[in-house]
Amino acid sequence: MLLDHDRLGLPLRLSLATIGAVVVLFLLAPIVFIALLSFGSSPWLIFPPPGWTLQWYREMWADPGWLEAMWHSTRVALVVTALSVGLGFITALALVRGSFKGRALLRGFFITPMVLPVVVLAVALYALCLKVGLTGTFTGFVIGHLVIALPFSVITLTNALEGYDFALEEAAMICGATPWQVKWRVTLPALRLSLFAAGVFSFLVSWDEVVVSIFMATPGMETLPVRIWSALRQDLSPVIAAVSTVLIGITLLFMLIAALFKKDDDHGH
Amino acid sequence: MPHTSRLSRRHVLTSAILGLLAATAVPAQAQQDSIVFTSWGGTTQAAQKKHWAVPFSAATGITVQQDGPTDYGKFKAMVESGNVNWDVVDVEADFAAKAAKDGLLEPIDYTVVPKSQLDPRFSGQYHVGSFYYAFVMAFNKDVYKGAAPANFSALFDTKAYPGKRTFYKWSAPGVLELALLADGVPADKLYPLDLDRAFKKLDTIKGNIVWWTGGAQSQQLLASGEAPIGVFWNGRVHSVETSGQNVGVSWSQSLTASDVLVVPKGSKRKAQAMKFLAYAAGAKGQADFATETAYAPVNLGSKALMSPAAVKTLPDNFTKGQINLNMAWWAENRDVVAKRWYAWQAQ
Amino acid sequence: MPTDTMTVPLALPAAAAPPKRRSGFAWLTPALALLALFFVLPVLSLLLRSVTEPQFGLQHYAELIGTWTYAKVLYNTLLVATIVTVVTVVLGFPVAWLMAIVPGRWSRFLMGCLLLSMWTNLLVRTYAWMVLLQRTGFINQTLMKWGLIDEPLALVNNLTGVTIGMSYIMLPFLVLPLHATIKSLDPAILRAAATCGASRWQAFWLVLWPLALPGVASGALMVFVMSLGYFVTPALLGGASHMMLAELIAQLVQSLLNWGLAGAASLVLLCITLGLYALQLKLFPAKGGQHAA
Numbered sequence: 001m002l003l004d005h006d007r008l009g010l011p012l013r014l015s016l017a018t019i020g021a022v023v024v025l026f027l028l029a030p031i032v033f034i035a036l037l038s039f040g041s042s043p044w045l046i047f048p049p050p051g052w053t054l055q056w057y058r059e060m061w062a063d064p065g066w067l068e069a070m071w072h073s074t075r076v077a078l079v080v081t082a083l084s085v086g087l088g089f090i091t092a093l094a095l096v097r098g099s100f101k102g103r104a105l106l107r108g109f110f111i112t113p114m115v116l117p118v119v120v121l122a123v124a125l126y127a128l129c130l131k132v133g134l135t136g137t138f139t140g141f142v143i144g145h146l147v148i149a150l151p152f153s154v155i156t157l158t159n160a161l162e163g164y165d166f167a168l169e170e171a172a173m174i175c176g177a178t179p180w181q182v183k184w185r186v187t188l189p190a191l192r193l194s195l196f197a198a199g200v201f202s203f204l205v206s207w208d209e210v211v212v213s214i215f216m217a218t219p220g221m222e223t224l225p226v227r228i229w230s231a232l233r234q235d236l237s238p239v240i241a242a243v244s245t246v247l248i249g250i251t252l253l254f255m256l257i258a259a260l261f262k263k264d265d266d267h268g269h
Numbered sequence: 270m271p272h273t274s275r276l277s278r279r280h281v282l283t284s285a286i287l288g289l290l291a292a293t294a295v296p297a298q299a300q301q302d303s304i305v306f307t308s309w310g311g312t313t314q315a316a317q318k319k320h321w322a323v324p325f326s327a328a329t330g331i332t333v334q335q336d337g338p339t340d341y342g343k344f345k346a347m348v349e350s351g352n353v354n355w356d357v358v359d360v361e362a363d364f365a366a367k368a369a370k371d372g373l374l375e376p377i378d379y380t381v382v383p384k385s386q387l388d389p390r391f392s393g394q395y396h397v398g399s400f401y402y403a404f405v406m407a408f409n410k411d412v413y414k415g416a417a418p419a420n421f422s423a424l425f426d427t428k429a430y431p432g433k434r435t436f437y438k439w440s441a442p443g444v445l446e447l448a449l450l451a452d453g454v455p456a457d458k459l460y461p462l463d464l465d466r467a468f469k470k471l472d473t474i475k476g477n478i479v480w481w482t483g484g485a486q487s488q489q490l491l492a493s494g495e496a497p498i499g500v501f502w503n504g505r506v507h508s509v510e511t512s513g514q515n516v517g518v519s520w521s522q523s524l525t526a527s528d529v530l531v532v533p534k535g536s537k538r539k540a541q542a543m544k545f546l547a548y549a550a551g552a553k554g555q556a557d558f559a560t561e562t563a564y565a566p567v568n569l570g571s572k573a574l575m576s577p578a579a580v581k582t583l584p585d586n587f588t589k590g591q592i593n594l595n596m597a598w599w600a601e602n603r604d605v606v607a608k609r610w611y612a613w614q615a616q
Numbered sequence: 617m618p619t620d621t622m623t624v625p626l627a628l629p630a631a632a633a634p635p636k637r638r639s640g641f642a643w644l645t646p647a648l649a650l651l652a653l654f655f656v657l658p659v660l661s662l663l664l665r666s667v668t669e670p671q672f673g674l675q676h677y678a679e680l681i682g683t684w685t686y687a688k689v690l691y692n693t694l695l696v697a698t699i700v701t702v703v704t705v706v707l708g709f710p711v712a713w714l715m716a717i718v719p720g721r722w723s724r725f726l727m728g729c730l731l732l733s734m735w736t737n738l739l740v741r742t743y744a745w746m747v748l749l750q751r752t753g754f755i756n757q758t759l760m761k762w763g764l765i766d767e768p769l770a771l772v773n774n775l776t777g778v779t780i781g782m783s784y785i786m787l788p789f790l791v792l793p794l795h796a797t798i799k800s801l802d803p804a805i806l807r808a809a810a811t812c813g814a815s816r817w818q819a820f821w822l823v824l825w826p827l828a829l830p831g832v833a834s835g836a837l838m839v840f841v842m843s844l845g846y847f848v849t850p851a852l853l854g855g856a857s858h859m860m861l862a863e864l865i866a867q868l869v870q871s872l873l874n875w876g877l878a879g880a881a882s883l884v885l886l887c888i889t890l891g892l893y894a895l896q897l898k899l900f901p902a903k904g905g906q907h908a909a
Contacts, residue, residue, distance in 0.1 A: 001810040002824050003803035005717045012816060019710040020726065026707075026784065027733040030744035033754070034736070037747070043512060044492035045747050047754050091647040098640030106644070108893050113655055114838075115889040117845050119866040120882040123342055123875070124658035130350040147655050150647060152838070156793055159834045163800060193796040200731070200792065208738040210848055211866075215343055218354060219305065219334045228739045230338050232852075234311025236485035244740040251735045255728055342870035367873075433751070438856060439871060479773050480856050495750045607872055611864075612685040614856035615692075 031248060038241035045238060056242040065227065066243055073224040076138065077206040080145045084202035085195060087146075088153025095154070096161040107158065114151035118211040121147070126215040136218030144216055145206040152201040160194030303332035304541045308359035308399075310337045311484060312508065313562060317359070317399075320557035321549040328548070331541050344533060348373045353535040356542040357549075359399050362391075363442065365529045366600025369395040375532040378543040387550060390593065391527045391567040397550050398567030400558060401527035403584035403591065404443045407506040410515040412497035420522045420590070421451040424498060425474055435490050435499030438480030440603075440610035442526050442594035444471070447500060450522065450592070460598045464606065468613050480614075491516055503584055507563040520587035526594045527567065559583060666879030676880035686864070686881070693861040693885075696778055696850070697843035703783045704790045704839050705832060711787075712794035716801075727795075730788045738785060742849045745781045746772055749853075777853035778860075782843055789842065790835040797831030830900050837896050841889055861885055 001007040008016070033047070038056055040049025060066050095107050113121065125144055126135065134140035164187075172186045173179075188195065210225040217226045224243075231240050306322060308314040314337055322333035339358055347353045360368070368374050374395040382397060391398025408418060413430060424434050424447070436444045445462050448470040454463070471478075479496045481487035484505045490496040491506070492514045503523070509516050530549060532542045548554050555566035556574035563582040566572065572580055584591065599606070666676050680686045715726045733741070748754050749772035756768040771777055805827070809819045847862040854860070861881065868878035 002806045002816065002819050003717055003798075003801060004807070005719065007810075008717075009816065016710050016714045019707065020714045023707055023711050023787070024726065024729050027729045027787070030741050030748065030784070031733065031736055033748055034740060034744045037744075044489050044509075044514070046493050046752075047747065087647045087650070090643040094640045094643035098643070100641045104897055107897075108890055110647070110651070111841070111893060112886065112890070113651065115841050115845060116659060116886055117862045117865045117882050118847060119342075119862070119869050120662060120878060121655070121659060123346055123869050124662040125654060126343065127346045127350050127662075128654070128658040130347060130352040133352070135352075135354070143650075143654050147651065150651070154647075155834060155838055159793065159830065160796065163797065163830065193799065194793070197792045197796055200734070201789070204734050207735075210739065214340065215346075219336045225737060225739055228737060230310045232485065232739060232743060233338065233483035234309060234313075234485055236489050240740060240743070244737055248732065248736055251732060255731065259724060259728070340870055341873060345873050345875075371873075482851075493750065494752050604872065604874075611859070611867065612683075615685050615688055615859050616857065 034241050035245045035248065038238055038245045040238065043237060045236060045241075056238045057246075059237070059239050060242045060246070063239075066224075066239075069222055069224045069227045070243075070247070072138075072141075072221055073207060076141045076145060076223060077203050079142050080149050080206040081199050081203040083142070083146055084149040084153045085199045088150060088157050088198055088202075089195070091150075091154050092157035092161050095158050107154075110154045111151045113147050114155075118148070122212040122215045125212060129216065135216055136221050138221070140216050141213065141221070141223065144212040145209050148209060148212065149202040149205040152205055153198040156194055156198040156201060157191070160191050164190060302330065302541070303334055304356035304538050304545060305334045305336050305354055306357045306359075306545065307336040307339050307355045309339055309484075313484070313504070313564075314359075316558055316561045317549075320561065321545070321554045324554070325545055325548045329541075329544060331544070333545065344368070345373065348534050351535055353533050353537065355533055356536045356538050357545055358531055358533060359528050360396075360531055361441065362396070362527050362529050362596040363599040363603050365393075365396040365531050366596060367603055368531065369393075370600070373534055375534050375536060375539060375542075377532070377546065378539075381543040382547045382550060386552065386568050386570055388567045388569055391529065392550075396529035396531050397546050399528040399530045399549070400555070400562070400564040401525055401567060401584070402564045403503045403523040403525045403587075404437075404447070404500050405503045405506060405523045406519045407491055407499065407501050407509075408517050408519070409491055409494045409497035410517050412494050417517070418498065418519050420519070421447045421500075423519075424500070425451050425470065427474060427477060430498050432498070433477050433479045433496040434474060435479045435481050435487065435496035435501075437487075437500070438482045438614075440607040442596070442599050443500065443524055445606070445610075446524055446592065446594060447522075456592050459592065460595045461602075462598070462606075464609055468609070471613075504562045504564045507582060520590070522590045522592075523584060523587060524592050524594050525565075525584055526596070662875065663879045663883055665876050666883060667876075669876035676877045677884075679877065680880055680884060689859050689861055689864050690884070692858045693844055694888075696775065696782070696858070696860060697840050699775075699779050700782045700786060700843045701836050701840045703779065704786050705836055707783070708787055708790040708794060708835070709828075709832065712791045712798055715791070715795045716798040730791060733784075734788045738848060739852075741784065742781055742852050745777070745784065746852055749777055749780065772853055773855040775854070775858050777855075778850045778858065781849040781853040782846060785849060786839045786842060790832075790839050793835050793838075794828065794831045798828055801827055833896060833900050837893065840892070844885060844889060 005013075037045060037047060037049070039052050039054070040047065041051035041053040041055075042049045091110065095103055095110075122144075125147070129135045129140050129144075134143070168190060169182050169186050172182045177185065208225055209223070210229055213223045213226045214229065217223065228240055228243070231237065306317070308317055314335065318333075318335055322335065326332055336355065339360055341360070341364060344355070344358065344360075347355065365374070376394055377392075377397055384392060388398060388401075391401060406418060406421060406424065408416070408430070412432065416430065418424075418430060423430055445464065445467040446459055448467040449459060449463060450456065452466060452470045454466070479490060479499075481490055481496075481499070481501075484502060487499070487501045488505050488509050491499065491501065492509050492512075503518075506516065506518055510518070530546055532539060532546070536542055550568055552566075552568045552570035552574055555568040556571035558564070559566045559571060560575050560579040565583045565585055566575075572583075572585070580586070667674060711726065715723050718726075750756070751768040751770065753772075755771065756765075759765045760768065771780070801824075806819055806823055809823045814822065845862050846860070847866055850858075850860045851863050851866075854863075865878050865881050865885075868874045868881065
């Protein structure tokens with residue numbers, strides 16, 4: 001009955017709901033705060049601000065660097081996500097279903113990029129990319145981010161596959177499906193949530209990646225976090241808050257659109 | 270239906286990715302006649318770009334690409350790999366000394382750069398001064414109404430000036446010296462630094478210290494009153510003042526240090542880099558930069574080119590009580606001090 | 617007999633292991649190749665410097681183990697990672713649970729909040745906390761206005777700030793996979809427990825928690841490991857006195873240019889983490905596609 005919402009009983013329901021509300025507040029507080037700061041007139045991020053203004057948005061609009069950085073970040077993140085989920089899925093399949101020796105060791109190997117301090121990876125990768133001329137290139141960024149994102153994807157998907165009931169696949173095969181069809185029509189849909197999680201993590205890891213990006217960046221190509229990092233260190237202007245608010249706005253928009261589409265999909269899950 | 274559409278979606282996605290990768294994998298070729306200037310970003314680099322890079326490009330036709338912030342890890346990796354992207358880099362003076370020792374720099378071509386015009390304190394075999402600045406004590410007048418801290422000892426006086434104080438976090442010239450000065454060490458007996466004594470003095474206020482890691486953060490701490498007193502770069506305080514915040518500066522004691530420009534070893538555009546250095550360190554370039562930022566010029570002829578009002582904001586006007594930080598000593602002892610410094614901070 | 621014929625299609629062995637016709641190793645090769653080329657190769661050459669720079673020998677490791685500073689940094693790192701993991705699990709489990717069982721609209725709302733938070737740039741979120749938690753920041757101002765405190769609380773530039781900031785960042789990383797795990801559980805199991813007379817408490821500890829535990833464990837491990845190597849948030853929200861390993865290594869690489877020592881410190885961190893991972897495998901042995909129950 002613990003998994004049936006209507007049978008939880010009042011005290012449990014209340015406590016869960018309270019924690020939920022607190023966490024929601026916790027999650028949203030900084031975001032709301034940033035949005036408010038972006039309209040404040042104090043250049044020193046004093047809150048509450050002495051006045052309200054749109055000047056930071058105007059500054060952001062006037063500087064093509066921000067838009068370019070956003071564009072680069074998005075492109076890199078999308079490619080990294082696709083590659084990470086794809087590679088992560090087949091890797092997870094091999095690690096969970098394969099019969100070769102040393103699977104546990106290999107699983108450990110695949111999480112090492114996540115464990116190794118990013119700075120070390122960044123310097124090492126940078127030195128390599130300098131030699132082959134990949135610095136400041138789209139490919140360089142993708143590779144750098146992919147190496148870091150892959151562990152998240154592999155972990156999420158191996159765990160999903162482990163908890164996955166293989167009998168579903170066998171039933172499908174008995175009904176006459178080929179192995180490929182089984183993968184497409186049984187495995188993948190059943191793993192939807194975990195694939196989504198893996199995709200989200202990979203996107204975010206790439207989107208937020210600072211250290212490797214700092215090394216990889218050249219004046220011709222830099223991602224958003226690099227720009228924000230330098231801005232935060234050197235020149236704390238609320239323009240950063242304006243940029244973030246715009247991004248939050250775009251995210252909200254996408255989420256609303258996705259929610260509208262998902263509405264029909266939810267029935268019969 | 271959902272499954273077949275997922276199939277075709279995946280196809281589209283795959284070809285899109287491959288297409289994107291193919292189209293964007295070609296790196297942009299650098300211009301033949303262009304150099305890369307790297308500095309610390311923010312308003313300082315913006316001023317360097319405006320007063321050095323732009324006029325230089327106009328005069329010589331060599332484009333100057335801006336990069337940054339200066340990262341010593343990147344610097345070292347570049348030089349070691351032989352694929353050096355940066356041509357002129359603004360670095361701290363003690364790093365320049367260490368880098369020279371480690372063989373990471375190109376010697377300056379003084380047939381192009383006018384050595385005779387430069388302040389001898391700030392130019393050497395492998396570096397040319399970029400600008401020099403002072404660490405000054407500043408305080409938030411809204412928090413300390415009517416107070417006027419006399420000298421560095423105010424920083425250690427938590428009764429008259431309660432609250433947090435802020436200092437530069439990284440192991441660099443400045444903080445140890447001011448602790449010793451506040452403890453009564455005469456200015457001419459400062460070096461070699463008595464590290465034990467300095468740390469002991471700092472221990473008395475350690476719980477009240479908030480460390481600033483970058484110029485912008487220091488300004489934010491001062492302006493918001495989070496750390497109402499501390500030691501800052503004078504240019505940063507200047508810009509907080511001019512933005513209308515109620516802050517005061519005490520010039521009765523200050524410490525000068527410099528940033529320098531270096532050319533990484535193996536730079537592919539050495540000749541152009543040297544020409545840029547000549548302009549940047551030239552009288553006009555230095556004068557214009559100093560007027561905007563209140564950082565001081567390293568060229569002896571610059572002050573003549575500046576307006577009297579601008580000259581008044583320079584650290585040069587406050588030489589009484591001003592101590593020049595000894596970069597040579599720091600170059601020698603950089604690593605030793607750094608170890609102790611970070612160990613002490615971590616306690 | 618009628619029951620047998622009805623169940624024949626599903627009369628497979630309980631632990632249905634997948635047919636092992638090929639070893640499946642081939643699927644591993646693309647990822648292996650990527651990591652071998654762009655991870656193992658460059659990192660090994662850097663780590664090698666830990667024993668070759670400036671002279672051949674293990675002096676860096678001796679320095680790491682012998683110097684009290686580095687031991688303290690390691691201790692700080694483990695401490696913070698543990699605290700953050702615990703906080704994240706305590707906050708995250710109820711949320712994941714809630715998300716898995718509430719009606720669709722609320723579940724989507726919660727997911728939306730999580731995603732929105734995650735999608736806001738990490739640096740900016742951390743910076744927002746920095747400004748919020750300051751002594752003159754909004755939280756302290758509000759608490760003082762309501763008369764709850766007399767002196768502003770020291771919420772940033774110390775361990776508290778780092779914990780708050782990092783828990784904030786890590787929470788979604790625990791909730792999302794855990795939510796997937798809980799959602800995949802069959803409510804019938806818990807109803808069966810209720811039918812057998814279990815109280816809510818018993819049902820939780822004896823049924824729900826063990827079933828969700830692998831999800832919790834893997835999420836917690838991910839959070840713990842990330843916290844060990846995390847750099848950005850502790851750098852911005854922490855004080856100097858609780859320096860963590862990632863920041864130390866960054867300093868060694870970028871400020872002190874001591875790549876040998878940085879390599880040694882990284883190797884130590886790597887070994888600790890792999891050890892923890894081995895422990896997790898021991899406690900929650902990897903299954904090969906068995907039934908979830």
